[in-house]
Amino acid sequence: MSADPNKLGIFVTSPQNMKHVLGVATAAVRAGRKVMVFFTFKAVHLTKHPDFVRLANLCELEEIAICADSYTCEGYDVEKDVPKGLVPRQMRTQAFHGGIIDECGKYLVL
Amino acid sequence: MESKKIFFLLPNRMYSGDAVRSTLGLSIENHFSYSVFMYGEFPKFSEYVKENIDWIRDMEGDVFTMGADAPEGIELTPITLEELGEKMREADFIIPYGLPKQSKTPPPACSEE
Amino acid sequence: MSDEQQMKILQVYRSEPTEDVKKLVEILNRDRDAKEFKLYDGDPNYDVLVQMIFEADQTVSWW
Numbered sequence: 001m002s003a004d005p006n007k008l009g010i011f012v013t014s015p016q017n018m019k020h021v022l023g024v025a026t027a028a029v030r031a032g033r034k035v036m037v038f039f040t041f042k043a044v045h046l047t048k049h050p051d052f053v054r055l056a057n058l059c060e061l062e063e064i065a066i067c068a069d070s071y072t073c074e075g076y077d078v079e080k081d082v083p084k085g086l087v088p089r090q091m092r093t094q095a096f097h098g099g100i101i102d103e104c105g106k107y108l109v110l
Numbered sequence: 111m112e113s114k115k116i117f118f119l120l121p122n123r124m125y126s127g128d129a130v131r132s133t134l135g136l137s138i139e140n141h142f143s144y145s146v147f148m149y150g151e152f153p154k155f156s157e158y159v160k161e162n163i164d165w166i167r168d169m170e171g172d173v174f175t176m177g178a179d180a181p182e183g184i185e186l187t188p189i190t191l192e193e194l195g196e197k198m199r200e201a202d203f204i205i206p207y208g209l210p211k212q213s214k215t216p217p218p219a220c221s222e223e
Numbered sequence: 224m225s226d227e228q229q230m231k232i233l234q235v236y237r238s239e240p241t242e243d244v245k246k247l248v249e250i251l252n253r254d255r256d257a258k259e260f261k262l263y264d265g266d267p268n269y270d271v272l273v274q275m276i277f278e279a280d281q282t283v284s285w286w
Contacts, residue, residue, distance in 0.1 A: 002112075005277075008273070008276065008277075011205065013125070013129075013132075013205070013207045013208050014208055014209055014237075014286070016209075017237065020237070020262055020267070020269075023267065023269035024269050024272060024273060026269065027269035027270045027272065027273040028273045030270065031270065031273055031274070031277075033273065033277065040128070040132060041125065041128040041129075041132070041208065042124075042125070042128075042208070070128070073128075093135070094131070094132055094134075094135025094136070094138075095135065095138075095139060097132065097135060097136065098135065098136055098138075098139030098141070101114060101116070101136065101139070101141065101203065102111050102139075106276050106277055106279075106282065107203060107282065108235070108276060108282055108284050109205050109206060109207070109283075109284040110237070110284060121286070148243075191243055191246055191247065192246075192250065194247065195246065195247045195249075195250030195251060196250060198247070198250075198251060199250065199251060199253075202281075203281075204251075204281075204283045206283070206284060206285045206286050208286075209286060210238065210241070210286035211241075
């Protein structure tokens with residue numbers, strides 16, 4: 001399988017770019033592109049941002065995930081505190097980032 | 111799946127340890143994956159971090175240090191800014207990870223000292 | 224190298240680039256079709272950014 005040229009992968013590694021993540025994802029969907037997003041390490045705090053649900057609703061269920069280990073390392077309960085907008089199977093590993101690298105023809109770090 | 115060449119750039123000590131884990135995550139996915147510690151912004155080198163560094167190397171990646179010597183007992187590959195730039199011309203993905211370098215020295219509350 | 228000359232690279236800045244970032248960008252942009260987008264400069268036009276990302280072969284988003 002080769003990367004989809006119509007698909008944008010967003011790797012979120014900073015806890016201060018929610019406006020950009022939502023802005024870019026919304027613009028990409030508006031332009032008819034597909035979006036895949038992964039939040040890692042301290043960026044998982046963005047799941048508590050009021051706009052996170054809007055982002056989650058914008059993406060297909062299999063196209064947005066957070067790093068479960070990061071969520072635990074940052075002090076949250078990965079089982080009892082699944083972020084609003086996500087379901088338990090969207091709590092993933094770094095392999096999801098590997099999926100972005102493989103599947104997305106375009107890529108952005110935020 | 112084609113193996114890609116991927117550089118993680120780490121100028122902030124609060125993010126550099128986890129970025130090594132993320133680098134290894136892509137090594138395991140069969141990519142050529144590289145961490146670059148910048149300006150001596152090293153994490154605490156726990157056994158876990160040291161093992162991750164060894165594993166990245168075993169998987170044909172590397173872990174560099176730019177702008178500072180490696181701490182004693184930690185094996186890192188020295189690289190200059192210019193060498194890094196030239197190497198990254200061949201990269202498929204460049205990942206400026208986490209936050210930029212801090213301008214202040216960490217206070218005792220969060221210092222590794 | 225013809226491949227190098229044709230490569231389209233987009234540099235995205237999330238904050239004012241440091242001297243080291245400028246140096247790295249200079250090396251990365253050499254002999255390439257390079258563009259830039261400042262995310263920190265006022266209210267960014269995300270539609271324009273997305274269009275630029277899809278036109279580029281590679282995007283680097285600096286801190």
